Amino acid sequence: MKPFYFKSSVKSAGTIVLLCATAITAGCSKSKVPTPQAKVAEVGVFTVVPEVLNLSTELPGRTAAYQVAEVRPQVGGLIEKRLFIEGGDVKPGSSLYQIDAASYQAAVNSANAVLARARANLLATGPKLARYKELVAIDGVSRQEYDDAVAANEQAKADVELATAALDLANINLRYTKVSAPIGGRIGRSSVTPGALVTANQAGALATVQQLDPIYVDLTQTSAELLRLKHTLECGELKQAGGQARVHLLLGDGSKYAESGKLQFSDVSVDTGTGNVTLRALFPNPKHELLPGMFVRAVLDTGIDEKGIAVPQQGVSRNAKGEATALVLNRDGKVEQRVLITGDTRGDKWLVKSGLAAGDRVIVEGLQKVRPGAHASVAKTGVEAVANGAGGAIPRNEKNTH
CATH class of the missing domain: 2.40.420.20 (conserved putative lor/sdh protein from methanococcus maripaludis s2 fold)
Incomplete structure (x- = not known):
């Protein structure tokens, strides 16, 4: 029984050793397999x-009329007619309102009569002075009578000038009964209707005329950005574009305005509330597409890098x-x-x-x-x-x- 037991143990031990050797060999061979390198990203x-x-900057802005004139009467009276269409275009000097002119025509007639009387009086004092001048030389009249004739003639001349000035004033007032457009442009709504009583130089305007071609666009830029732009131009990082700076507009609907404008000036002071500087550009507006008060965005050429x-x-x-x-x-x-x-x-x-x-x-x-x-x-x-x-x-x- 002992020999048999010894042989079985030897056989089992040999088997175990063989298995261990196989495992170690397999482990060594596995560790020697090269790992694939990571692929380089393309x-x-x-x-x-x-x-x-060509560098530019985009600034917000609003349009403003080139000229604005508020129409007010220079004489008082009742409005007889309105002679324009609201919202239409008017030319300089065209009649807008007709004020009742009856009293002013009467003043002109009266001034004419006063002038005629003054001229008639001058016709009498002039020849009388000429005669007294000859008589005083031969002691035909006293020196006092001659001096009175000179004074009367000078007074008659002054009366003629005074009457002429009064007639001119009466004619001016008569012309003012036709209220005219001070500038050409588009006129707004009328604040009065025929039959309304107006007074000279009243506070409320009868209507407003605005010149829309050309038109201004007022832009705002921060003072810090303006200083930065000046610094880059001075140190040579940017080169000033030749000529006057060009400006292009982007309208409220995102479309580009066909006409380009020119930068006119920048304000001489900074708004203390916002810290912004106002720039003003001038744009042609032949079709009156731009109206005062519209919000726009302006693309301003700032320089060349x-x-x-x-x-x-x-x-x-x-x-x-x-x-x-x-x-x-x-x-x-x-x-x-x-x-x-x-x-x-x-x-x-x-x-x-x-x-x-x-x-x-x-x-x-x-x-x-x-x-x-x-x-x-x-x-x-x-x-x-x-x-x-x-x-x-x-x-x-x-x-x-x-």
Whole structure:
């Protein structure tokens, strides 16, 4: 029984040793199998090339009439007629109202009579003075009588001048019974009807005439932005566009106004309540599309950036601090994150003031595949846009040929 037991134990131990050796060999061979490397992400990039950009800024504003005249009577009386159509166009000097002129015509007739009497009196004093002048030389009349004749003649002349002035005033008042348009333009509604009693220089206007062609657009810009613009122009970062600054309008419905305007002036003071400066632009308005009081947005040419950078908006995002950032693929094929300072938009692109340089490759496609510090390559079937800097235009994306 003992030998049999010994052989079984030896056989079992050999089996165990064989199994252990097999397991160790299998484990070693498994550890020597190479692990597959992670695939490098392929992305689409936009290659930055500085270009000449015509920069502009968009400002809110309201339209204002070029000239405004409130029509008031200069003499009193009853309104007999209204001689215009409300909302129509009137010319300078055209009659708007007719005031009852009977009393003013009577004043003219009276002044004419007074003038005629003064002239008749002058006809008597003049020859009398001439005769007394000859007689006083030969002592035919006393010196006192001659002096009285001189005084009477001068008084008669003054009476003629006074009567002439009174007649002129009476004629002026008679003309004022026809209330005329002081300027040409579009007239609003009438505040009186025929039969109404009006007085000279009354507080309430009879109507208002507004000249609409050309028309002003008053814009507001923050004083800080105005100072920044002046600084960039002075230090040479921007070049002043030649001639007077051009302005374009965007109407309330989003459409673009056909006519372009010119910037006239900027206000000499800053509004203490808002901190804004008022700019005024002048626009042609031949079709009277712009009416006073309309809200508009004006695109104002501010200068020329000869080394401007514009990148697609899909390549720019915001971090937790709200800063604009972009992922850039460097020369080593490694992804970097850049913090940008952006300006206005130009179509579907951001204007970048700092953070990017010529030759930088901004990732615009496949952003979800990469993160800062990772490796990436430009996709052969991806998109690589290259700005050519021609005339400030921003080209469409082109396929990468790498």
